Amino acid sequence: MARVLSAIVFLPILFAALWIGGPIWFSAIAAAGILLGLYEYYRLASRGGEVQGLTAAAAMLAAFYFGRHELIIAIIAALVIVEMLAQLFTRAKDEDFSEMLPVAATRVFGVLYVAALGGYIIAIRVIESLDNPRLAAKLLTLFFIVVFAGDTGAYYTGRALGRKRLAPRVSPGKTVEGAIGGLVGNSAAALIAHFTFFPELKIVHAVPLALVMGVLGIAGDLCESMLKRGARAKDAGNLIPGHGGLLDRLDSMLFNAPLLYYFYCVFLK
Amino acid sequence: MLKDFLEVIEPGSRDEVLLKQIDFTRLPRHIAVIMDGNGRWANRRFLPRVAGHRAGVEAVRATVDASARLGVEALTLYAFSVENWKRPPFEIEALMTFLKEYLRKELENIHRNNIRFQTIGRTNELDESVQFELRAAIRKTAHNTGMILNVALNYSGRVEMVDAFRKLMEKCQREGRSGESITENEIARHLYTAGLPDPDLLIRTSGEMRVSNFLLWQIAYSEIYVTETLWPDFRRPDLFAAIIDYQKRERRFGGLNENARLAVVNAS
Numbered sequence: 435m436a437r438v439l440s441a442i443v444f445l446p447i448l449f450a451a452l453w454i455g456g457p458i459w460f461s462a463i464a465a466a467g468i469l470l471g472l473y474e475y476y477r478l479a480s481r482g483g484e485v486q487g488l489t490a491a492a493a494m495l496a497a498f499y500f501g502r503h504e505l506i507i508a509i510i511a512a513l514v515i516v517e518m519l520a521q522l523f524t525r526a527k528d529e530d531f532s533e534m535l536p537v538a539a540t541r542v543f544g545v546l547y548v549a550a551l552g553g554y555i556i557a558i559r560v561i562e563s564l565d566n567p568r569l570a571a572k573l574l575t576l577f578f579i580v581v582f583a584g585d586t587g588a589y590y591t592g593r594a595l596g597r598k599r600l601a602p603r604v605s606p607g608k609t610v611e612g613a614i615g616g617l618v619g620n621s622a623a624a625l626i627a628h629f630t631f632f633p634e635l636k637i638v639h640a641v642p643l644a645l646v647m648g649v650l651g652i653a654g655d656l657c658e659s660m661l662k663r664g665a666r667a668k669d670a671g672n673l674i675p676g677h678g679g680l681l682d683r684l685d686s687m688l689f690n691a692p693l694l695y696y697f698y699c700v701f702l703k
Numbered sequence: 704m705l706k707d708f709l710e711v712i713e714p715g716s717r718d719e720v721l722l723k724q725i726d727f728t729r730l731p732r733h734i735a736v737i738m739d740g741n742g743r744w745a746n747r748r749f750l751p752r753v754a755g756h757r758a759g760v761e762a763v764r765a766t767v768d769a770s771a772r773l774g775v776e777a778l779t780l781y782a783f784s785v786e787n788w789k790r791p792p793f794e795i796e797a798l799m800t801f802l803k804e805y806l807r808k809e810l811e812n813i814h815r816n817n818i819r820f821q822t823i824g825r826t827n828e829l830d831e832s833v834q835f836e837l838r839a840a841i842r843k844t845a846h847n848t849g850m851i852l853n854v855a856l857n858y859s860g861r862v863e864m865v866d867a868f869r870k871l872m873e874k875c876q877r878e879g880r881s882g883e884s885i886t887e888n889e890i891a892r893h894l895y896t897a898g899l900p901d902p903d904l905l906i907r908t909s910g911e912m913r914v915s916n917f918l919l920w921q922i923a924y925s926e927i928y929v930t931e932t933l934w935p936d937f938r939r940p941d942l943f944a945a946i947i948d949y950q951k952r953e954r955r956f957g958g959l960n961e962n963a964r965l966a967v968v969n970a971s
Binding site: 456457458499500501502503504560562563564565703 | 748749750751752753754756757760791792793794797800801804805807808
């Protein structure tokens with residue numbers, strides 16, 4: 435029930451920010467979500483590095499927003515150097531250096547995993563097209579309804595029909611039947627998008643896109659579950675009532691944001 | 704022509720007031736525009752620069768339409784300079800995409816309005832997909848007799864002169880002529896703008912007082928009009944204001960009076 439209530443409160447805000455006004459509103463919400471998700475990652479990983487990591491992530495999201503993609507590689511370079519130096523300065527007197535690489539790598543990886551992938555959501559929001567001034571809002575509306583319909587389809591199909599477990603050790607609640615229900619939900623959402631607000635997205639593109647998004651979404655979800663279990667937590671945080679952590683919400687989107695961005699580059703540009 | 708505005712201008716609007724001040728017998732034959740300020744427009748709104756370029760396309764539409772209606776012979780727009788390659792790659796890509804989209808979308812309109820599309824600059828260095836759209840637009844409108852819409856792409860005034868001098872030197876060597884025989888007119892004929900009248904009016908938006916390597920040879924006697932308006936905000940009234948300002952000036956071409964002007968016009 436809390437799950438439904440959260441959706442009722444949050445979805446209208448999300449879509450209003452997407453369709454009303456300039457790209458800054460939605461981008462700000464997305465950036466806040468991504469940074470909080472990253473903060474959860476750091477708490478899960480419990481290897482420190484929040485300050486540098488969140489700073490690098492914020493810079494990266496700004497680079498995505500302002501279309502300065504060439505700066506992203508520079509931010510990664512700076513972060514790698516900072517984290518390596520941080521190890522050098524704090525561990526020089528340690529007895530053993532075995533934690534050096536795991537700590538430095540974990541800290542850098544968080545920025546890559548959450549901000550570099552999540553930043554694509556902002557990159558999609560700032561897409562500009564002469565022919566189609568609403569293209570960015572349409573793409574992201576498609577993105578969210580496909581993701582949410584997949585999650586919802588999987589949840590209810592799994593509850594009603596779920597027998598065969600998909601990946602019992604990684605995510606015991608997930609079933610093959612639920613996954614199929616999710617893919618049906620993904621495709622249905624893409625079709626609804628085509629027939630309502632997004633006719634320029636051809637069906638021959640929409641359905642395969644939704645299916646790939648569904649599969650990537652499940653994979654993203656499982657990866658994040660594994661990450662979490664590795665860190666011995668069930669939910670990454672408790673920000674959204676009924677939904678666990680923000681990272682749990684982002685997981686299926688993180689893999690799909692780059693996919694949708696490049697789908698646009700190849701098929702809609 | 705005045706009548707061409709009847710359907711698009713509201714009676715009593717600022718457009719109409721300005722339009723009435725324009726002397727249609729003394730229109731600039733050729734208007735050149737340095738379209739500056741897209742980035743600043745975007746910055747002021749906390750938007751990505753690309754959003755400024757997109758908004759700038761609206762100003763291009765308005766300016767092309769109004770110039771053609773006025774009956775200006777040629778409109779040259781400085782769209783992309785050789786120096787602009789220094790911009791972030793993503794921005795360059797977006798600019799090129801907008802150019803292609805503009806051509807695809809506006810070509811019918813341009814053609815219907817009897818506008819002839821041309822380019823100046825080293826367009827052969829642009830992406831093949833851009834060149835494809837450019838060729839299509841040039842070919843389709845080649846026989847139109849209305850305004851010439853001349854777009855400067857990968858353009859530099861100095862590079863234009865280098866290209867002209869190379870061609871001219873080759874020609875002189877082929878014909879066994881000495882440098883002595885080269886005239887002003889002959890140089891002008893080897894520039895990208897061969898066949899176009901020199902710009903009478905050079906408009907620069909966004910308040911910068913620079914020529915920025917644009918039509919260096921051709922603007923020798925151009926009247927320069929600088930407005931604080933940023934390019935994405937530039938619309939019909941801004942163009943009218945520029946023309947009215949131009950018409951208030953006394954053009955002397957280095958001489959003293961009207962007779963001197965006529966002498967230069969006749970000579971060229």
